Every structure is written in structure tokens, then in C-alpha cells.
Amino acid sequence: xxxxxxxxxxxxxxxxxxxxxxxxxxxxxxxxxxxxxxxxxxxxxxxxxxxxxxxxxxxxxxxxxxxxxxxxxxxxxxxxxxxxxxxxxxxxxxxxxxxxxxxxxxxxxxxxxxxxxxxxxxxxxxxxxxxxxxxxxxxxxxxxxxxxxxxxxxxxxxxxxxxxxxxxxxxxxxxxxxxxxxxxxxxxxxxxxxxxxxxxxxxxxxxxxxxxxxxxxxxxxxxxxxxxxxxxxxxxxxxxxxxxxxxxxxxxxxxxxxxxxxxxxxxxxxx
Amino acid sequence: xxxxxxxxxxxxxxxxxxxxxxxxxxxxxxxxxxxxxxxxxxxxxxxxxxxxxxxxxxxxxxxxxxxxxxxxxxxxxxxxxxxxxxxxxxxxxxxxxxxxxxxxxxxxxxxxxxxxxxxxxxxxxxxxxxxxxxxxxxxxxxxxxxxxxxxxxxxxxxxxxxxxxxxxxxxxxxxxxxxxxxxxxxxxxxxxxxxxxxxxxxxxxxxxxxxxxxxxxxxxxxxxxxxxxxxxxxxxxxxxxxxxxxxxxxxxxxxxxxxxxxxxxxxxxxxxxxxxxxxxxxxxxxxxxxxxxxxxxxxxxxxxxxxxxxxxxxxxxxxxxxxxxxxxxxxxxxxxxxxxxxxxxxxxxxxxxxxxxxxxxxxxxxxxxxxxxxxxxxxxxxxxxxxxxxxxxxxxxxxxxxxxxxxxxxxxxxxxxxxxxxxxxxxxxxxxxxxxxxxxxxxxxxxxxxxxxxxxxxxxxxxxxxxxxxxxxxxxxxxxxxxxxxxxxxxxxxxxxxxxxxxxxxxxxxxxxxxxxxxxxxxxxxxxxxxxxxxxxxxxxxxxxxxxxxxxxxxxxxxxxxxxxxxxxxxxxxxxxxxxxxxxxxxxxxxxxxxxxxxxx
Numbered sequence: 001x002x003x004x005x006x007x008x009x010x011x012x013x014x015x016x017x018x019x020x021x022x023x024x025x026x027x028x029x030x031x032x033x034x035x036x037x038x039x040x041x042x043x044x045x046x047x048x049x050x051x052x053x054x055x056x057x058x059x060x061x062x063x064x065x066x067x068x069x070x071x072x073x074x075x076x077x078x079x080x081x082x083x084x085x086x087x088x089x090x091x092x093x094x095x096x097x098x099x100x101x102x103x104x105x106x107x108x109x110x111x112x113x114x115x116x117x118x119x120x121x122x123x124x125x126x127x128x129x130x131x132x133x134x135x136x137x138x139x140x141x142x143x144x145x146x147x148x149x150x151x152x153x154x155x156x157x158x159x160x161x162x163x164x165x166x167x168x169x170x171x172x173x174x175x176x177x178x179x180x181x182x183x184x185x186x187x188x189x190x191x192x193x194x195x196x197x198x199x200x201x202x203x204x205x206x207x208x209x210x211x212x213x214x215x216x217x218x219x220x221x222x223x224x225x226x227x228x229x230x231x232x233x234x235x236x237x238x239x240x241x242x243x244x245x246x247x248x249x250x251x252x253x254x255x256x257x258x259x260x261x262x263x264x265x266x267x268x269x270x271x
Numbered sequence: 272x273x274x275x276x277x278x279x280x281x282x283x284x285x286x287x288x289x290x291x292x293x294x295x296x297x298x299x300x301x302x303x304x305x306x307x308x309x310x311x312x313x314x315x316x317x318x319x320x321x322x323x324x325x326x327x328x329x330x331x332x333x334x335x336x337x338x339x340x341x342x343x344x345x346x347x348x349x350x351x352x353x354x355x356x357x358x359x360x361x362x363x364x365x366x367x368x369x370x371x372x373x374x375x376x377x378x379x380x381x382x383x384x385x386x387x388x389x390x391x392x393x394x395x396x397x398x399x400x401x402x403x404x405x406x407x408x409x410x411x412x413x414x415x416x417x418x419x420x421x422x423x424x425x426x427x428x429x430x431x432x433x434x435x436x437x438x439x440x441x442x443x444x445x446x447x448x449x450x451x452x453x454x455x456x457x458x459x460x461x462x463x464x465x466x467x468x469x470x471x472x473x474x475x476x477x478x479x480x481x482x483x484x485x486x487x488x489x490x491x492x493x494x495x496x497x498x499x500x501x502x503x504x505x506x507x508x509x510x511x512x513x514x515x516x517x518x519x520x521x522x523x524x525x526x527x528x529x530x531x532x533x534x535x536x537x538x539x540x541x542x543x544x545x546x547x548x549x550x551x552x553x554x555x556x557x558x559x560x561x562x563x564x565x566x567x568x569x570x571x572x573x574x575x576x577x578x579x580x581x582x583x584x585x586x587x588x589x590x591x592x593x594x595x596x597x598x599x600x601x602x603x604x605x606x607x608x609x610x611x612x613x614x615x616x617x618x619x620x621x622x623x624x625x626x627x628x629x630x631x632x633x634x635x636x637x638x639x640x641x642x643x644x645x646x647x648x649x650x651x652x653x654x655x656x657x658x659x660x661x662x663x664x665x666x667x668x669x670x671x672x673x674x675x676x677x678x679x680x681x682x683x684x685x686x687x688x689x690x691x692x693x694x695x696x697x698x699x700x701x702x703x704x705x706x707x708x709x710x711x712x713x714x715x716x717x718x719x720x721x722x723x724x725x726x727x728x729x730x731x732x733x734x735x736x737x738x739x740x741x742x743x744x745x746x747x748x749x750x751x752x753x754x755x756x757x758x759x760x761x762x763x764x765x766x767x768x769x770x771x772x773x774x775x776x777x778x779x780x781x782x783x784x785x786x787x788x789x790x791x792x793x794x795x796x797x798x799x800x801x802x803x804x805x806x807x808x809x810x811x812x813x814x815x816x817x818x819x820x821x822x823x824x825x826x827x828x829x830x831x832x833x834x835x836x837x838x839x840x841x842x843x844x845x846x847x848x849x850x851x852x853x854x855x856x857x858x859x860x861x862x863x864x865x866x867x868x869x870x871x872x
Binding site: 057089091092095096097099100101102103109110111112113131133190191192195196197200201212213216218219220221222243244245246247248249251254255256257258259260261262263264265266267268269 | 431433434435436437438439441482483484486487510511512541542544545593632636639640642643646647649650651660664667668671672673674676677678680681682684685686722723784785786787788789790791792793829832833835
């Protein structure tokens with residue numbers, strides 16, 4: 001596993017923060033993962049004075065969700081994404097345009113210094129941020145029983161099946177769940193979700209490395225993965241991080257991203 | 272000037288022995304034949320040969336093996352040198368073959384289809400450097416630089432540090448002016464392409480402590496002319512992408528350089544960067560698109576192998592047709608941008624910045640979509656599919672990521688209020704030949720590029736096309752969809768005009784309201800749509816696939832969804848029509864771009 005390359009998830013109980021840990025992790029490791037419960041964020045979401053402006057283009061979608069629980073989760077999750085991103089960019093969350101790629105992956109229009117990913121299940125919500133490349137996060141309830149014998153054909157490569165089969169049932173179920181969250185996190189990082197078949201790639205059970213179905217290494221170290229317990233161990237939270245290798249700036253603030261020399265030269269030509 | 276020579280027969284050339292010959296100029300045997308760009312592209316395609324042929328020394332196998340060993344592919348570099356490829360970067364009047372950048376992109380595609388890193392390392396990064404000399408150099412500098420490139424040499428660019436710099440853009444050199452008009456160079460930079468094997472460096476050096484527009488100057492440096500000890504070459508920098516490319520560091524220590532090294536005037540660096548980078552900004556997507564062309568070919572191969580009648584399973588139709596439409600959209604925008612450099616040299620910088628802001632990102636998304644079709648093949652390191660992972664690694668280096676995007680935003684953002692108040696819904700439509708990839712244009716001249724214009728002809732074209740399409744809705748569902756899409760983008764332009772007109776003028780060098788970055792992004796996507804519509808309209812009546820609204824409907828639908836504007840349902844048969852073309856081009860070995868050219872193999 002790559003715990004040393006991926007930040008430990010931070011609990012952020014409300015929009016006001018604290019956000020310091022996000023800055024520290026982004027600077028140090030290039031990524032940050034925030035988790036919370038939608039119950040904690042909902043009061044702030046519902047009392048946000050300008051919810052419509054904060055939701056932007058998601059406002060219509062929000063209003064059309066008939067089920068109140070689903071609607072509340074939706075708004076709390078949007079708020080979490082915007083506030084987390086706003087902390088990284090050091091801007092007012094209202095100024096951000098949360099947009100969606102063709103496959104549904106959210107991104108921050110106009111700010112490609114940060115990639116982000118959202119997961120929610122039960123009362124948990126989590127957002128991952130990365131300045132090195134794609135990031136995907138996925139969470140499942142830790143007690144969700146994933147039966148290897150039922151899921152094997154659908155989600156395991158031959159190499160994974162061979163590793164899982166001899167394990168005692170309890171451990172087998174736990175490892176199957178872990179694999180599932182890793183696979184979800186990876187395909188979400190690619191923006192594809194389950195369109196990328198789960199048997200087309202695999203993970204080494206012990207190494208946590210991405211493998212081709214035949215067990216050979218799938219990449220050259222660009223990807224890092226980690227699985228963490230969250231909310232007192234009630235959930236399992238997996239993270240997949242890609243490093244495009246550009247060694248980007250540690251500064252992710254919006255205020256400093258436009259080159260002053262270029263801006264000044266362009267402004268010169270405007271007058 | 273290059274001497275016309277007879278090219279070796281392409282079939283024989285494809286499998287020539289891989290022993291690198293002595294470095295020879297373009298006039299030597301093996302040099303490219305005279306002829307137009309399309310002929311030279313075909314010649315290069317055949318010279319490089321069938322990439323899938325395991326016996327071809329320039330095929331996927333040796334190219335991937337070299338990447339694996341972190342080496343530049345020696346045999347192919349030698350072949351390209353012998354073929355005089357670098358003469359393509361030298362203006363015609365100086366003895367080279369550079370007439371227009373759109374033609375250059377066309378000639379380079381065979382190389383980029385096989386190896387994007389090689390296209391950079393052995394190719395266009397020398398032009399990125401030399402272009403400042405073509406734009407502002409004196410006669411002697413132009414002649415020297417031309418001589419270096421005509422002999423197969425390298426003139427890499429040494430960037431100055433830009434905001435939010437990554438490894439390639441980080442750090443810069445200072446050149447302290449001396450009373451005799453010369454400079455004293457100092458500083459260190461760790462990631463410079465071909466730093467260890469450059470014949471000349473084109474350095475953007477800091478010559479003033481200020482942060483204004485006159486802070487930097489361009490110097491043309493011949494490493495042989497520098498005093499001993501002044502320049503030290505540092506160890507190679509190993510990069511995760513473009514693994515075989517020769518990135519290394521340079522250190523200058525109190526190194527004197529003569530007054531004759533200054534290109535243009537003192538303080539011209541930043542304006543020169545802005546003027547010349549516009550070419551690079553279009554050229555990068557216009558060449559990298561050829562790399563993604565190959566990956567689409569891998570994906571069609573994966574989806575059709577062993578299938579009845581060579582038809583892929585239904586679940587892959589959306590991805591294969593969508594990516595093909597994106598490639599045509601990318602090509603439409605990049606080629607229009609490249610052609611604008613010749614036709615509208617005063618205001619092409621806006622479009623160029625928009626091309627670079629949107630297209631590398633779109634191509635990256637396409638690779639991610641294609642990974643679903645490739646499945647396990649996507650991790651294969653062999654020659655049949657290994658080019659996929661290699662392009663996934665190389666593409667971010669080509670686009671330069673966030674720092675590359677931000678540099679383009681810095682061009683568009685300050686212009687938004689002016690555009691909204693003076694150009695949008697006012698400027699006249701451009702000449703139709705802007706959108707005709709094969710139509711003649713005035714010759715291109717780097718010296719003519721300026722930053723003074725702020726007329727946006729592409730938006731004008733979008734509005735005009737939307738008006739012309741409106742009464743034609745009854746023609747067919749496809750025409751109706753296209754008219755709806757055009758309208759949706761025009762509506763988006765109205766919204767943008769309203770929001771941008773309300774912005775304060777950018778009078779000082781700072782980002783005051785972060786909302787402008789999202790506005791710039793939306794605007795760039797509208798320009799992408801406008802370019803597609805322009806190219807489609809230009810093909811009207813030709814009876815070719817490109818004159819069919821199907822591809823434009825699909826491309827605009829995808830751009831519209833990225834933009835978040837309402838898009839109509841895809842008309843029935845859209846996917847079918849585009850898929851038929853994908854499969855036909857795959858079967859017949861034709862390129863997935865606007866030029867629809869014959870490929871080797």
C-alpha cells in the first residue's frame with residue numbers, strides 16, 4: 001500500500017473548517033482527503049444564505065430531486081466539494097463553478113490545479129483532492145458483507161481469485177470489500193466508473209499495486225492506493241491517486257495562477 | 272536551399288537498415304522530396320513504415336523498447352535527421368520548408384502517430400526555441416539558426432519561470448546587462464529538453480528585477496562560443512512521461528555573453544513569448560491529436576478482433592464514435608487556429624490560447640474513455656497495445672498541465688471585457704477559407720504576429736452559421752439537431768457577453784475575481800464548437816463524410832455537455848453514420864483526422 005504517498009483522511013465537521021490540514025497535506029503529499037457526515041453539514045447547507053448562488057448550475061438539479069433525503073445529501077455533498085476546493089484554491093466557494101465531465105466526474109471549471117472526487121454512502125461523505133493528477137475515492141460500510149464466491153466472476157482477475165480463495169472466510173470477505181473499494185476508487189479516478197470492467201485490472205492483495213489480469217505490473221509507479229477506516233471504523237475509504245509526473249507547483253491558490261508578466265503584457269496591448 | 276533529390280522508394284525505405292548514417296543535411300541522399308505538405312507527409316509516413324510490422328526498425332516495438340530503456344530511439348532519430356526533418360522548422364526564405372504552420376502540423380503527423388515524445392524531443396521543441404529568432408532575430412541570427420537546423424541540429428527553448436510552474440517551467444536564468452551591451456549569465460534550471468545535445472539555446476532570461484512586461488529578454492547562445500567554465504551541463508532529469516527524451520539541467524556561473532546574443536530588443540522576452548507561443552499552442556494539439564488517432568485504432572482493434580463482420584459490440588459504439596468526433600473537433604479547432612496565424616496574425620493569439628486550454632484536456636479524457644474499450648489490453652506493454660500506456664504518460668508532458676493552462680488563461684482573461692464590449696455580436700465573419708484545411712492562404716511570417724487585435728471572428732462565424740441553419744431545420748433530424756446546438760452555443764455567448772461586459776478592466780497584474788477563470792474556460796469551449804461548425808460548413812456540398820452533419824452533431828453534443836448547456840437528443844442514425852466511418856477508416860488504414868490520409872501498413 002502507499003500510505004506514505006496518500007494523506008490520511010481528515011475529519012472536517014463543518015464548512016468553517018478547520019482547513020489547515022488540507023493545506024498541509026496538499027503541500028506535503030500533493031493530495032488531501034476530507035470526510036464528514038452529511039448530518040454535520042446539512043444545517044449549514046440549509047441555512048446557507050445564498051444556497052442558489054452556491055449551487056450554481058446544480059440548483060435546478062437540486063430542486064428536481066423529489067426525495068428529501070436524497071436532496072439533502074445532494075446539497076450537503078455539493079457544499080462539501082465546493083468548500084474543500086475553495087480551501088485549496090483560497091477563494092470564496094460561491095465563485096467556483098462545479099462542472100461535470102462526460103462520464104459524470106466533477107471538476108472545477110477553470111482551475112485545473114486541483115482534481116477532485118466525491119463518494120458518499122450511509123451517513124459518510126468524503127472528498128479527495130490532488131494537485132498531481134487524477135484522484136478517485138470510494139467508501140463502503142465496513143460491515144458490508146461481500147461474498148467472494150458470489151462476486152468472484154464479476155470483479156476478480158484470475159490472480160486476485162487465486163489469492164483470495166484460500167483465505168479464511170472472515171478475512172476473505174474483508175479483503176473482497178477492500179478490493180471492491182480500490183477498484184471503485186481507481187475507475188472513478190479515470191472518470192469511468194464501472195464502464196471499465198472490474199476483471200480487466202487487479203490489485204496485489206499484499207502489495208496493493210495495480211496489476212494486469214495476469215498479475216504483471218500494470219504501471220510504472222504512477223499510481224498510488226490506500227485504504228483507511230473512517231468514522232470510527234464504520235466505513236472503509238479507499239483512495240486512488242495518479243501522478244502525471246510534472247512535479248507541479250505546491251501553490252494551488254487561484255490568486256497567484258495567472259502569470260504577472262503575461263498579464264501585464266496583455267494589459268499593455270489593451271490600452 | 273535544399274537541393275531537390277530523388278527519394279528512395281518508400282517501400283524500400285521503410286525497412287532500410289537501422290544503422291545510423293553520418294549526419295547529413297536535407298540535400299543529402301535520403302532527403303525529403305520536393306513537393307507540397309501532403310506529399311511530404313505521405314513520404315514520411317512511408318519512410319517510417321508500417322508501425323505494426325515487427326521487422327520495421329521504426330515500428331512500435333523498437334519505439335516502445337527505447338522508451339522502456341529511457342533512450343531516444345536512435346535508429347529513428349538517425350532516419351529523421353537523414354530525411355532532413357528539421358528543415359521543416361526553417362522558414363522557406365532561409366532555405367527551409369516552413370511555409371505555414373498548418374502545413375507543418377500535417378507533415379509532422381506521421382511522426383506523432385508513432386511517438387509523441389519523439390515528435391517533441393527530435394522535433395518541435397527546436398521550433399519552440401527557433402521561433403523567437405524567426406520573429407525578432409537579426410539577419411545573422413536568422414542565418415545561424417537556419418544553418419543549425421538545416422544541418423539537423425537542435426535549438427531547444429530554455430523557458431523562463433511562469434506562475435505555478437512545474438518542473439519544466441520552474442527556475443530561470445538571469446542575464447545581467449553589462450555596459451558594453453553584453454550580459455553576464457547565472458542561474459540553474461534542472462529540466463531542459465536536449466540540454467546535453469543542443470547546438471544553440473534560445474533562452475528566455477530575466478534581464479530586469481521588475482515583474483512588468485519588460486522583465487525578460489531572449490538570448491541566442493552557442494555553447495561553443497561561451498568561455499570555459501561558464502556553462503555546466505547537469506545530470507539528466509528522468510521524467511515519468513517522455514521517458515526517452517533527453518531532459519537535463521544547465522548551470523551558468525557568471526558567464527559572459529556578447530551583445531550579439533540578444534534577440535530583438537532588451538525587454539522583449541515576455542511579448543516575444545506571447546507572440547511565438549501562439550504557434551506552439553496550436554501546433555501541440557494539432558500534432559498530439561495524431562497520437563490519440565493511433566490509440567483509437569488500438570481500441571477499434573481490441574473491440575473488433577474476433578467479431579463477426581468486424582463490428583464491435585454495441586456497448587462500445589458510444590465511446591468509439593464519441594472519441595472520433597472529439598478528434599475531428601480537436602483537429603477542427605487546432606487547424607483553424609493554425610490557419611488563423613497566416614490569415615489573421617493580429618488576433619490569432621486568442622484562439623491559440625483557447626486551443627491549448629481545451630484540447631489537451633479533451634484528448635486526455637478521450638484516452639480515459641478508450642481505456643474502457645481496451646480493458647486489459649490497456650496494460651499490455653507489447654507492440655500491439657503498448658502505445659496506449661506510453662501516450663498516457665507522454666500526453667501530460669506535451670500539454671504541460673495546469674501551468675500550461677494558466678499561461679493561456681493569462682492571455683484570454685484580460686481580453687474578456689474588451690471582447691464583450693467591442694467584438695462579440697459585432698465583428699464580421701472571417702473569410703471562408705479559414706475553415707478549409709486544404710485551401711490556399713497567405714504565407715505565414717513569424718514577424719507579422721502581434722497581440723494588438725481583439726476581434727473574435729470565430730464567434731462571428733458561430734452566430735452567422737446559427738442564423739443560416741435556423742431555416743433549414745426541416746431538412747432532417749440531423750440538421751434540426753445541428754441548428755439547436757448552434758443556437759445553444761449562441762445563447763451561451765449571450766450569457767458570456769453579459770457577464771464579461773460587467774467585469775472590471777484588468778489594469779493591474781492580478782486575478783481579482785476568480786470567476787473569470789471559469790468564464791475563460793466556457794468561452795474557449797464555445798470557440799471549439801464554432802471551429803467545428805465552421806469546418807463542417809466549409810465541407811458543404813463536397814459529398815464527403817465531413818459534409819454529413821452527423822459528426823458535427825456528435826462533436827457539438829459532447830462539447831455542449833462539457834459546457835453544461837442544453838443539448839438535443841442525438842438523432843437516430845448519428846452514431847451509426849459515425850461508426851461506419853470509424854470502421855471504414857480502420858479497415859482501409861486511413862487517419863482519424865480531417866485530412867483522412869492513407870497510412871502505411
